[in-house]
Amino acid sequence: xxxxxxxxxxxxxxxxxxxxxxxxxxxxxxxxxxxxxxxxxxxxxxxxxxxxxxxxxxxxxxxxxxxxxxxxxxxxxxxxxxxxxxxxxxxxxxxxxxxxxxxxxxxxxxxxxxxxxxxxxxxxxxxxxxxxxxxxxxxxxxxxxxxxxxxxxxxxxxxxxxxxxxxxxxxxxxxx
Amino acid sequence: xxxxxxxxxxxxxxxxxxxxxxxxxxxxxxxxxxxxxxxxxxxxxxxxxxxxxxxxxxxxxxxxxxxxxxxxxxxxxxxxxxxxxxxxxxxxxxxxxxxxxxxxxxxxxxxxxxxxxxxxxxxxxxxxxxxxxxxxxxxxxxxxxxxxxxxxxxxxxxxxxxxxxxxxxxxxxxxxxxxxxxxxxxxxxxxxxxxxxxxxxxxxxxxxxxxxxxxxxxxxxxxxxxxxxxxxxxxxxxxxxxxxxxxxxxxxxxxxxxxxxxxxxxxxxxxxxxxxxxxxxxxxxxxxxxxxxxxxxxxxxxxxxxxxxxxxxxxxxxxxxxxxxxxxxxxxxxxxxxxxxxxxxxxxxxxxxxxxxxxxxxxxxxxx
Numbered sequence: 001x002x003x004x005x006x007x008x009x010x011x012x013x014x015x016x017x018x019x020x021x022x023x024x025x026x027x028x029x030x031x032x033x034x035x036x037x038x039x040x041x042x043x044x045x046x047x048x049x050x051x052x053x054x055x056x057x058x059x060x061x062x063x064x065x066x067x068x069x070x071x072x073x074x075x076x077x078x079x080x081x082x083x084x085x086x087x088x089x090x091x092x093x094x095x096x097x098x099x100x101x102x103x104x105x106x107x108x109x110x111x112x113x114x115x116x117x118x119x120x121x122x123x124x125x126x127x128x129x130x131x132x133x134x135x136x137x138x139x140x141x142x143x144x145x146x147x148x149x150x151x152x153x154x155x156x157x158x159x160x161x162x163x164x165x166x167x168x169x170x171x172x173x174x175x176x
Numbered sequence: 177x178x179x180x181x182x183x184x185x186x187x188x189x190x191x192x193x194x195x196x197x198x199x200x201x202x203x204x205x206x207x208x209x210x211x212x213x214x215x216x217x218x219x220x221x222x223x224x225x226x227x228x229x230x231x232x233x234x235x236x237x238x239x240x241x242x243x244x245x246x247x248x249x250x251x252x253x254x255x256x257x258x259x260x261x262x263x264x265x266x267x268x269x270x271x272x273x274x275x276x277x278x279x280x281x282x283x284x285x286x287x288x289x290x291x292x293x294x295x296x297x298x299x300x301x302x303x304x305x306x307x308x309x310x311x312x313x314x315x316x317x318x319x320x321x322x323x324x325x326x327x328x329x330x331x332x333x334x335x336x337x338x339x340x341x342x343x344x345x346x347x348x349x350x351x352x353x354x355x356x357x358x359x360x361x362x363x364x365x366x367x368x369x370x371x372x373x374x375x376x377x378x379x380x381x382x383x384x385x386x387x388x389x390x391x392x393x394x395x396x397x398x399x400x401x402x403x404x405x406x407x408x409x410x411x412x413x414x415x416x417x418x419x420x421x422x423x424x425x426x427x428x429x430x431x432x433x434x435x436x437x438x439x440x441x442x443x444x445x446x447x448x449x450x451x452x453x454x455x456x457x458x459x460x461x462x463x464x465x466x467x468x469x470x471x472x473x474x475x476x477x478x479x480x481x482x483x484x485x486x487x488x489x490x491x492x493x494x495x496x497x498x499x500x501x502x503x504x505x506x507x508x509x510x511x512x513x514x515x516x517x518x519x520x521x522x523x524x525x526x527x528x529x530x531x532x533x534x535x536x537x538x539x540x541x542x543x544x
Contacts, residue, residue: 112180127187128187132192136198143184144178145202145203145206147202148203149203149204154201157200
């Protein structure tokens with residue numbers, strides 16, 4: 001995993017040494033790593049683009065305190081593919097295969113913060129697919145949700161909905 | 177890290193009903209979110225582009241059997257095999273009395289029970305949540321004239337009410353579910369053809385593409401039912417909001433037909449299918465509802481002797497899922513090869529009601 005991330009960072013720094021336009025945008029992650037991207041990439045990120053627009057393009061270094069240097073390369077990779085019109089089912093399948101549940105969630109929040117509609121829709125579907133057939137307990141753990149039902153309330157509800165508890169996948173504990 | 181509620185509801189709106197109902201047990205806020213009318217609507221809108229096919233048994237079977245099928249699953253059935261389309265008969269064995277389904281909108285189906293030959297009672301049933309309403313209305317034919325009524329079920333988007341339309345020649349009545357009054361409305365300018373595949377999903381609930389209407393196939397001259405010429409064929413459309421009619425002509429390039437055409441809905445558009453003189457199977461699509469100039473030929477292929485075909489679903493790649501009744505078969509039209517490619521034989525001890533094949537979307541809706 002770590003290797004893949006660094007290889008992506010390398011490819012990014014290559015594009016940095018061959019600037020195709022002068023107005024490269026610097027995105028600064030929450031842990032102070034700078035990622036240089038083409039303006040077309042920034043356009044995909046509505047939050048970033050509106051920041052650039054508001055300052056008439058004078059400011060090209062944009063702090064993204066909510067996004068870590070671990071997540072940002074994934075976001076950039078997705079945006080690059082999107083611009084190139086190369087978002088295929090195969091790409092998407094490969095893309096999420098590398099991500100564990102926690103990473104998917106973080107990326108989902110990043111997509112939300114950056115307001116990248118396509119990535120947000122895609123990750124919603126990924127999370128939905130990952131929880132679809134799971135148990136109630138699994139879902140609580142997945143989202144870090146406290147159960148606030150009394151045991152009686154929960155038992156009653158479970159009884160009413162007993163038929164929805166059939167055919168549920170066993171919880172896989174290796175995910176976190 | 178927890179996700180904000182609006183993102184949670186975004187994710188949950190993509191789930192199937194069974195999972196959602198189970199997840200009501202997650203905590204109190206999920207329980208109320210999943211019951212929230214706004215969320216129910218959001219989920220319905222997300223699930224609407226993926227309609228299922230709902231088959232039910234004929235009126236003459238002693239119980240109402242329902243089979244709900246995903247078109248993709250039906251398409252991927254192995255070739256030259258047989259399938260029972262009512263596999264979980266007991267699950268949907270609703271009531272011991274004779275009943276049948278007259279249509280489906282927004283995930284609700286409308287059931288009719290006939291305690292006597294002159295009386296009908298209506299219920300709403302959501303197969304996904306297994307919710308069944310109390311009796312929502314009843315209809316008495318009264319004494320005198322003998323002709324029985326036909327029923328159609330639709331949803332009026334404007335007043336957000338479900339409506340049942342009861343009709344027989346020269347008489348139409350409309351019932352808003354919840355109001356308990358049958359209102360006489362203007363009768364059809366042209367009678368819907370009885371026993372045509374009426375496709376009661378022609379009003380597709382939250383879809384506005386079909387302009388809030390119920391649609392039927394009609395013959396211009398009912399005294400010549402076997403005269404299959406273009407000038408004979410019409411589509412009668414009842415606007416559920418204004419309760420007035422319009423009629424549409426068939427496409428200008430429509431070739432002579434050897435059997436009565438079928439009016440159906442594919443890809444949210446009104447369509448007409450028929451067999452041409454050379455026994456090609458042809459489907460026309462009205463791209464824009466009510467616009468005669470928007471008719472276009474969707475596909476045409478050699479039927480290779482497969483008769484009684486009823487187009488049910490068009491996939492993104494242009495492939496079409498087709499049911500053939502008598503003998504019962506599921507067939508697929510492959511757009512790349514421009515031909516019918518495979519057949520699955522349907523084995524049912526229960527007879528399918530081919531006049532009431534309906535599109536069905538999964539929803540959490542349980543109010544009316």
